[in-house]
Amino acid sequence: MKVLKFGGTSVGSATSIKTLIEILKQESKADDKPVIVLSAMSGVTNLLASMAEKAASGESFTPQLAELQTRHFDAAKNLVDIHNQNPLLTRLKIYFNELEDLLQGVLTLRELTPKTRDLILSYGERCAALMVSRIALQYIPEVIFVDSTDLIKTDSTFGQAKVNTELSEMLISGFYAENKGKVLVVTGFIASNDAGQVTTLGRGGSDYTAAIFGSALNASAIEIWTDVNGMMTADPRIVKKAFSLTDLTYTEAMELSYFGAKVIYPPTMIPAFLKKIPIVIKNTFEPEFEGTVISHTSKESHLPIKGISSVNEISVINLTGSGMVGKAGFSGRLFSLLSREQINVILITQSSSEHTITFAVNPADAHRAKALIEQEFELELLAKKLEDPIIEDKLAVLAVVGENMKQTPGMSGKLFHALGRNGVNVRAIAQGSSEYNISVIISAVDLAKALNAVHDAFFTQLNKTLNAFCLGTGNIGRTLFKQLNQHNQFLRDKNKIQVKIAGISNSRKMLFSSDGLSLENWAEDLERNGEQADLEGFVERMKSMNLPNCVFVDNTASPLPIAFYEQCFKANISVVTCNKIGNSSSYAQYRTFKETALQHGVDFFYETNVGAGLPIIRTLRDLMVSGDRVQRMEAILSGTISFIFNNFKGDASFHDVVKMAQEAGYTEPDPRDDLRGTDFMRKVLILARDAGYAMEASDIVIDNILPQSCLDAQTVEDFYTALKNEDAFFNDLKNKAEAEKKVLRYVGKLDNGKATISLQMVDENHPFYMMSGADNIIAFTTDRYYERPMVVKGPGAGAEVTAAGVFADLINVGAN
Numbered sequence: 001m002k003v004l005k006f007g008g009t010s011v012g013s014a015t016s017i018k019t020l021i022e023i024l025k026q027e028s029k030a031d032d033k034p035v036i037v038l039s040a041m042s043g044v045t046n047l048l049a050s051m052a053e054k055a056a057s058g059e060s061f062t063p064q065l066a067e068l069q070t071r072h073f074d075a076a077k078n079l080v081d082i083h084n085q086n087p088l089l090t091r092l093k094i095y096f097n098e099l100e101d102l103l104q105g106v107l108t109l110r111e112l113t114p115k116t117r118d119l120i121l122s123y124g125e126r127c128a129a130l131m132v133s134r135i136a137l138q139y140i141p142e143v144i145f146v147d148s149t150d151l152i153k154t155d156s157t158f159g160q161a162k163v164n165t166e167l168s169e170m171l172i173s174g175f176y177a178e179n180k181g182k183v184l185v186v187t188g189f190i191a192s193n194d195a196g197q198v199t200t201l202g203r204g205g206s207d208y209t210a211a212i213f214g215s216a217l218n219a220s221a222i223e224i225w226t227d228v229n230g231m232m233t234a235d236p237r238i239v240k241k242a243f244s245l246t247d248l249t250y251t252e253a254m255e256l257s258y259f260g261a262k263v264i265y266p267p268t269m270i271p272a273f274l275k276k277i278p279i280v281i282k283n284t285f286e287p288e289f290e291g292t293v294i295s296h297t298s299k300e301s302h303l304p305i306k307g308i309s310s311v312n313e314i315s316v317i318n319l320t321g322s323g324m325v326g327k328a329g330f331s332g333r334l335f336s337l338l339s340r341e342q343i344n345v346i347l348i349t350q351s352s353s354e355h356t357i358t359f360a361v362n363p364a365d366a367h368r369a370k371a372l373i374e375q376e377f378e379l380e381l382l383a384k385k386l387e388d389p390i391i392e393d394k395l396a397v398l399a400v401v402g403e404n405m406k407q408t409p410g411m412s413g414k415l416f417h418a419l420g421r422n423g424v425n426v427r428a429i430a431q432g433s434s435e436y437n438i439s440v441i442i443s444a445v446d447l448a449k450a451l452n453a454v455h456d457a458f459f460t461q462l463n464k465t466l467n468a469f470c471l472g473t474g475n476i477g478r479t480l481f482k483q484l485n486q487h488n489q490f491l492r493d494k495n496k497i498q499v500k501i502a503g504i505s506n507s508r509k510m511l512f513s514s515d516g517l518s519l520e521n522w523a524e525d526l527e528r529n530g531e532q533a534d535l536e537g538f539v540e541r542m543k544s545m546n547l548p549n550c551v552f553v554d555n556t557a558s559p560l561p562i563a564f565y566e567q568c569f570k571a572n573i574s575v576v577t578c579n580k581i582g583n584s585s586s587y588a589q590y591r592t593f594k595e596t597a598l599q600h601g602v603d604f605f606y607e608t609n610v611g612a613g614l615p616i617i618r619t620l621r622d623l624m625v626s627g628d629r630v631q632r633m634e635a636i637l638s639g640t641i642s643f644i645f646n647n648f649k650g651d652a653s654f655h656d657v658v659k660m661a662q663e664a665g666y667t668e669p670d671p672r673d674d675l676r677g678t679d680f681m682r683k684v685l686i687l688a689r690d691a692g693y694a695m696e697a698s699d700i701v702i703d704n705i706l707p708q709s710c711l712d713a714q715t716v717e718d719f720y721t722a723l724k725n726e727d728a729f730f731n732d733l734k735n736k737a738e739a740e741k742k743v744l745r746y747v748g749k750l751d752n753g754k755a756t757i758s759l760q761m762v763d764e765n766h767p768f769y770m771m772s773g774a775d776n777i778i779a780f781t782t783d784r785y786y787e788r789p790m791v792v793k794g795p796g797a798g799a800e801v802t803a804a805g806v807f808a809d810l811i812n813v814g815a816n
Contacts, residue, residue: 001032003219005188005210008042009227010284011128014078021079021136023225023287028140028183035176035213037188038132039206040124041071045189048099052120055103056112065103069096072127079135088134092127099123114158118190118200122149125187125206133185143183148209151175152191154199161191161199163208165271169216176217186213204265215271222272223280224264230281230292231256231263234308238448239455240624240692243599246290247298248306253279255401255437256309264294298403304411305402305458308451313444314346315366316392316428319357319373323385331357337376343369347397347439349430358428360441366391395427396447399439400454412438418457424450449627456625459598466814467516469503469542469573471535472555473526476578477506479803480555485519487807497814502545504530505538514545539564543571551603551813554579555806562589569596569604576809578608578802584682587694605809610637610683611776613801613808614794620690623782623790630691632781633750634789637683639774639797640666640674641705641746646771648744654730655723666774666797670716677702677746677757684748687778688755695755703758705746737761743769767791 004027010020027034040048047068051061069092076088102120106112126147133145151171154161168191176184188206191199201208207224214222231253234242248256250273257264263281272279273296282291324330331350334357338345347360361369370389380386405411412431415438419426428441442450470477484499491497500516509530511517517525542550552568554561554577562582565575575597583590583606597604610616616635623630636642643666648657658675661667667674681700688695704711707726713719737744742761745768749756762768767779767789776796779789795801 001030001034001217001219002027002221002223003035003037003210003214003217004223004225005037005206006039006225006284007206007227008039008044010225011038011040011132012042014075016284017075017079017132017135019284019287020132020225021139023284024136024183025139028142033142033181033183035184035186035217035219036132037186037206037210037213038125038129039188040128041075044068044071044124044128045121048121048124049117051103052106052112052117055106056110058107058110061103061107065096065100069093072131076131076135081138084134084138088131091130095123095127095130115156115197118158119198121200122187122190122198125189129185129187136183136185140183142181143185144179146175146184146186147190148187149190149192149196149198151186152201152209152212154191154193154201156193156195156197156199158199160202161193163191163201163212165212165215168212172213172216201268204268207265208268208271211269211271214277215275218275219277221278221280222269223282225282225284226263227283227285228263228281229283229286229289231294231307233306233459234451234455235310238310239308239451241452241455241459241594241598243595244289245292245306247293247295247301249298249403250294250296251436252298252306252401252403253294255399256307263292301402301404303402303459304404304408304414305400306404307401308454308458309399309401310447310451311346311360311397312447313363314360314395314397314441315363316358316360316395316441317366317369317373318390318392319386320355320390321380321384321386322355323380323383324357325355333376334373337372338369341368341372343372347428347430347441349428360395360397360428363393366393392427394444395441396444397439397441398447398450398454399437400458401437403436405436405438414457415440415454418453419450424453446627449625452625452627466497466499466549466551466810467502467514468499468551468553468810469505469538470501470553470555471505471538471561473504473506473523474555475799476802476806477555478523479799480553480806481519481522483803483807488519491811495811495814497811499810499814502550503538503542505533505535508533510534510538510541512541512545535560535564539567542573543567549814550574551576551810553577553806553810557581565593565604566596569593569600569602572600572602574603574605574813576603576605576806576813578606578806580606580609580682580686582606583609583686583689584697587689587696590689591694603813605812606686607809608802608805609686611778611792611794611796611805612798613803613805614776614778614792614796615808616687616776616778616792617690618808618812619780619790619792620687623780623784624691628782628784630750630780630782631752631786632789633687633691633748633778634768634781635684635687635748635776635778636745636768636771637748637776637778637796638674638677638680638746639776639795640671641677641680642771642776642796643774644675645744645746646773646775648730648734649738653724653727654734655720655727658723659720670719672706672711672719675705676711677705680746680748680757684750684755684757688750691750693750693753693755695753700755700757703756705759733759743771745771767793 010016051064054061072092130145133143136143152168153164188209210222230244232242232244236242276296279294280291283289343365345359350357373389424442424446426440430439503512509526510533511526511530550573552573552575559581568575607617643661644657658671662671709722713722742763745760745762747760777793779791781789
């Protein structure tokens with residue numbers, strides 16, 4: 001049997017409760033019925049605590065009590081059949097009346113004791129469990145509501161009660177045996193003492209309840225249902241590349257949770273640890289996701305570490321002096337003092353000379369800790385055997401955790417290399433002899449940058465040989481092979497990277513070689529020895545060859561290869577592509593590509609999606625990964641339109657310039673395909689998504705360059721006729737710009753999550769004023785580049801520069 005614990009967000013609304021009920025329906029089909037442990041609705045415990053404080057201060061708590069009642073009544077009315085509502089609402093009303101009487105007593109006495117506070121807080125779990133049990137009863141006849149105060153017995157330390165494990169387990173196992181075949185819906189967090197008075201189990205109390213029940217009943221697993229997909233490699237709010245971990249050991253989970261991962265509170269799970277009961281972290285809102293299994297031993301993992309955790313804000317106290325050197329018991333005296341005063345020490349490090357002790361505490365405790373140390377060691381301070389304690393604020397802790405770190409050389413080197421390369425100064429270091437954890441103290445302002453840098457360093461394999469499978473042998477593919485052949489020796493000598501072309505395919509033939517195909521004669525070999533091309537067969541052959549460090553290179557403009565990207569990622573094959581169709585389709589597909597690649601430890605590079613060989617996407621990625629924030633982007637990303645407006649000046653007519661662009665090969669056969677801005681829109685969309693915005697193509701507002709008569713023309717010839725007839729329209733635009741000493745530019749802009757593409761007039765102070773040929777340009781305005789934007793400018797089209805961009809992406813895969 002299993003114990004399922006659902007957190008506050010899982011019972012936070014009618015919608016989430018409905019999802020919870022669907023999970024219970026499935027779980028209750030098992031022969032051994034599960035035990036369900038519930039927290040209060042999200043925010044209710046804090047609301048109850050606030051009401052209690054208000055009552056103790058003589059303030060009115062009535063509005064909050066009304067809010068509490070409304071939340072529960074609304075959920076009940078929404079999810080319970082009308083003819084079953086009255087008994088539930090009546091029982092809930094009794095709870096609220098009892099709560100009101102309690103609060104009125106606190107208000108009258110102006111006193112809130114820990115015992116009374118525990119009793120007040122207990123109504124959150126009681127109301128939630130009662131309500132969910134009655135809702136579930138409509139679908140699962142075996143459900144019964146259980147008040148855990150009848151089964152879990154504690155001492156009288158209100159607020160943080162200590163459990164009488166032996167008695168509680170006896171009561172729980174007896175009750176379960178008496179109710180065999182029932183689905184128990186149990187209140188989390190609350191218990192009672194020998195006198196029957198309500199106590200609470202402290203932080204993570206509902207997890208503790210689940211662990212106690214699991215231990216008492218020898219459960220096969222304890223499932224913690226929350227609002228995230230298990231434990232992740234880092235804080236996903238800071239590290240966008242973070243992904244869920246499939247399994248962890250108890251030790252790894254405790255290390256990660258201690259340093260900031262709040263999915264579980266490990267001390268409360270000790271009953272499960274002692275009996276080696278697996279703990280599974282699941283997502284109520286994505287129940288099909290496997291989640292994270294925490295157990296005594298974990299599966300063998302190829303990852304060097306399991307995760308990176310952090311404490312976002314700490315203070316450090318430095319204690320220095322000769323009086324500590326060789327002084328037995330000094331550390332014990334210091335930390336016993338802090339323990340007596342309930343000051344939690346997050347991290348400790350001491351120099352081997354014993355001359356300095358550094359420890360980290362919560363900022364709220366720092367000055368109290370300093371005062372206590374000054375009082376305790378007053379004589380040593382007066383005798384100058386100790387220096388005055390020094391507090392350093394605005395610091396953070398970053399910790400890398402994982403059993404694979406043990407006796408693995410290079411773990412510390414990789415960590416400090418990643419931090420040093422990104423300019424992050426390490427203030428203190430701590431590593432236990434168990435080698436499960438390396439912790440560093442850094443400046444809080446550098447935390448986001450450091451987390452991203454370290455995550456990239458540890459979760460991307462460092463490899464030096466690439467086996468590339470290249471799709472497409474047109475201009476870009478041919479040019480890429482030429483460039484690789486020309487620079488083959490350079491890559492080996494300078495970059496220590498060797499690129500082997502293990503497979504080539506076009507629409508007619510495909511050819512493979514695990515030793516690498518000749519870049520001198522690849523075209524002849526493909527034509528002479530190649531088998532009939534089959535895209536699915538090409539991908540399957542690539543996977544079956546099972547070569548190390550594979551890269552799938554898509555040099556086509558076809559939508560067909562896009563369908564195979566995810567397969568490649570799941571087979572641990574990186575993807576490099578100049579094909580922008582995949583990233584500019586649905587946002588869900590874009591996210592799937594990014595997340596799947598990250599989850600499987602491979603790369604997905606597409607620099608040439610936006611500006612051919614220009615380092616636009618790489619620049620944006622570097623800004624984001626270093627913790628910078630993009631406020632605005634302005635860009636000209638269409639070589640065709642850039643050429644047209646760069647030449648639309650003086651006596652030139654718009655009709656003639658468009659004609660010239662087509663004759664020079666810059667436009668599609670129908671120039672409207674370029675002038676509509678569709679290709680431009682795709683590039684802006686990709687940049688917006690890479691900047692962190694969940695945008696669809698329909699979110700981008702495009703200002704049409706062409707009048708309606710030009711768009712409605714039936715043929716290309718008719719289009720040019722209509723364009724000629726609109727000369728006055730375009731000349732007016734040009735003349736107005738020239739009169740204001742400005743030029744016309746078709747500009748894409750991303751500003752505060754809004755994306756537009758429009759025709760604009762810019763003056764000589766604008767970075768887009770001086771343009772020539774078919775150049776692309778982009779200006780990034782960020783938190784760091786605020787006064788003067790960062791500008792990237794250069795040729796944005798052509799086989800040579802596009803192939804060079806693909807080349808660079810390949811080498812970056814090798815570098816990773």
